[in-house]
Amino acid sequence: MTDTTALLPMRTGEIRIHDAEGFEGMRKAGRLVAECLDMLVGEVKPGVTTRHLDDLVREFVLDHGAQSATIGYRGYRHASCISVNHVICHGIPGGKPLKEGDIANIDVTCILDGWHGDHSRMYAVGEVKRKAERLMDVTYEAMMAGINAVKPGARFGDIGGAISEIAHLNRMSVVEDFCGHGLGRLFHDEPNVVHSSAYGTGPELKPGMFFTVEPMLNIGRKDAAILPDGWTAVTRDRQLSAQFEHSIGVTETGFEIFTQSPKGLHTPHTVKQ
Secondary structure, three states: OOOOOOOOOOOOOOOOOOOHHHHHHHHHHHHHHHHHHHOOOOOOOOOOEEEHHHHHHHHHHHOOOOOOOOOOOOOOOOOOOOEEEEEOOOOOOOOOOOOOOEEEEEEEEEEEEEEEEEEEEEOOOOOOOOOHHHHHHHHHHHHHHHOOOOOOEHHHHHHHHHHHHHHHHHOOOOOOOOEEOOOOOOOOOEEEEEOOOOOOOEEEEOOEEEEOOEEEEEEOOEEEEEEEOOOEEOOOOOOEEOOOOEEEOOOOOOOEOOOOOOOOOOOOOHOOO
16 A cells, blocks of 8 residues: 555545555554553642643653644644543643542644654543543543444444444433544544444545544533633533543554553543542
8 A cells, every 4th residue: 555645745635545654653653642641640630730731741742752743733832632621622731720520631642753643531630420430431432432333344434323322322412513533644634533423424444544533522412612712622511521532543454543551541440540
């Protein structure tokens, strides 16, 4: 297979097919961003500010010979997005300390040797309420159901169909305002990976495709609002939201997760402090 990213560095509207070199590049970038989120496990605790966590991310990425994909992206100035409680995504790190019972999604994208590793996880801050714990569990289960639907010949709609099925069975809603995306040498590329789609719809999955699966589930309604900062997305009803994200590639027989934690710390309850 030809790695078209070397020839077409701009978005073309087509879904790129990558070769073995691309898989190797994504493994390295994915492992690095997973190691970064592993590093944060002992740091997410009551009293810590999200700005401090963002500083740790920035230092980690630079110390490992990589770049942050988010610093400078459309004017964004931080190495991570940290979304707490009712913030759905794109939360801006700041000086407000985390408190006991909070839940937080930390989303980091690094660039290593030209390849993008994009990964996010939920972190529990101290002891959290059962409804928050269950939301994290179901969101992780939904993401993995979507990923497990990936194989050559399946459709992108099968990913969203599996995610939606898990969410609805648990009486939770799937946010429709945001979606997964293709990536590789570009941060955001084709296709859009919709998390609330129907089985059997969308383009066919083919070996060599790279993209993220990153569902956002809410305890309440699916509706989102953007705050005046232009980035922070929150639930309109102020109910809790959760998200998990992996970067994956389609293989000849199924899929490969590039952002699996080397220490096995990517599942909901392994990131509790």
